[in-house]
Amino acid sequence: MQTAPKPQPGTLRIIPLGGLGEIGRNMTVFEIDSQILIVDCGVLFPEETQPGVDLILPDLSYLEDKLDRVIGCVLTHGHEDHIGGVPYLLSMRSDIPLIGSTLTLALVEAKLKEHRITPYSMTVKEGQVEKLGPFELEFVAVNHSIPDALAVVIRTAAGSVLNTGDFKMDQLPLDGRVTDLRAFARIGEAGLDLFMVDSTNADVPGFTPLEREIGPVIESVIAKTPGKVVVASFSSHVHRVQQVIDAAVANGRRVAFVGRSMVRNMAIASELGFLNVPSGAIVDLKEVDNLADHQVVFMSTGSQGEPMAVLSRIANRDHQISIGPSDTVLLASSLIPGNENAVYRVIDGLTKLGANVVHKGNAKVHVSGHSAAGELLYCYNILKPKNVMPIHGEARHLVANANLAIQTGIAAERVLVVEDGAVVDLSNGIADVVGQIECNMLYVDGKTVGKITEEDLKDRRILAAEGFITIFAVVDAATGKVIEGPEIRARAYAEADHVFDDIKPAIEKALAEAAQDGVRDTYQLQQVIRRTIGTWVAKAHRRKPMIIPVVVHSNR
Incomplete structure (x- = not known):
């Protein structure tokens, strides 16, 4: 992991905290001259390999010591993968201004009400331009599978960025609101330094159906x-x-x-x-x-x-x-x-x-809300951006989007395929990856946020798949001799408890040998038990359960 240098004055620093390499938890931080703008703050829903997890957030820890410098959060549309994390962001600082369309803010405000948070919000619409500190924001209508979606142009002293959010180019939308390609053309003619574009359907040829x-x-x-x-x-x-x-x-x-x-x-x-x-x-x-x-x-x-x-x-x-x-x-x-x-x-x-x-597999009952390859090619040719950074998608989607950009004549070195936590600096029309910050999954488990780790999830997977065994023994504190036990109990384990009668003598022998070697520390004795029964279970039953040994000293 390359540590990013301190940002230079007048340079726009861009750090995706979620949404790259996954479908969900979209969030990007823009920073210039110590002022921070956030675009989107969504959630990712857990997979089967993440038992007990309710939601997964962007890694908000990057902002913990910078909250006083955050001047706003732009929300492109009202889907959970773009607004679901807002309550957790505002729990860190409740007065961060939220900027979005009428429907987007209404959906997020209803969500915040459940968390007993009253936000400070600013409603915007397509064509509107707002000044927020060193950022000038222009909002552009885009078509998506939810009404009132917006792309945002972010203009700074370092250059201009167009973040599409999620979009497609349905020419006969149900609400009559098409993606504003005239605005895209105007933005392109003025010169666009960085195009951050939705990648979800970049590997799908042609155009998204109506x-x-x-x-x-x-x-x-x-x-x-x-x-x-x-x-x-x-x-x-x-x-x-x-x-x-x-x-x-x-x-x-x-x-x-x-x-x-x-x-x-x-x-x-x-x-x-x-x-x-x-x-x-x-x-x-x-x-x-x-x-x-x-x-x-x-x-x-x-x-x-x-x-x-x-x-x-x-x-x-x-x-x-x-x-x-x-x-x-x-x-x-x-x-x-x-x-x-x-x-x-x-x-x-x-x-x-x-x-x-x-369902979609046997009937045409759904169409995607994201642009396919043909639509993305149109955007590249209209905008002619100097730099491209594919966003919102798994690795295959990001790479496919990058290849489309290169096909339209954008230099390969100006197309940045990056992961969450990448530090990208934009200055003088050039966007470069200058480092990487640590960017992890932030798990929500009930009311617990960020306390669940990958190690915890590994333990949960073992418990679910292999069960667990507990071994209890009392040893003499002076001699190390086993006074009581070992008592063995198993849960979520296919075998009955009596099968462990075969291993009890081996545990007693291992503890006796440890005592002869002068081992008295309960932690070390627990490790002796864990190794002994773990080896036996693996050979005899081909299982790898969680093993919880408990050794208690007696002074009698």
């Missing part, structure tokens, strides 16, 4: 279903919910929102005019029992197989919504990398209940 193509498919699925319909999607996917409402109304059904975040977010979107809800189209979940199965569509959360979300609970028969052979479940979302096993497990569970499960 959202409008999904509506007729959803309506067809609903029309053909004789019983209940459950549609699962992201709780912030306003466009998809609008299509479901339209399709339900066209088939004489009413829509019930299921899941706390779905109910909350759609209420906000409807109140602000981003969701058009015909009179009588929505029914409260408590009143659904008064409707026949063919009269209702449930709009729920859980499209990623989250174990406690609505769809998983339905599949496990742990929810008031019951599913049977005449019903259809429609997963109207893409698979986030890492969630595949969880999603297919839910699909299998629903299939066993007899439901017809419709």
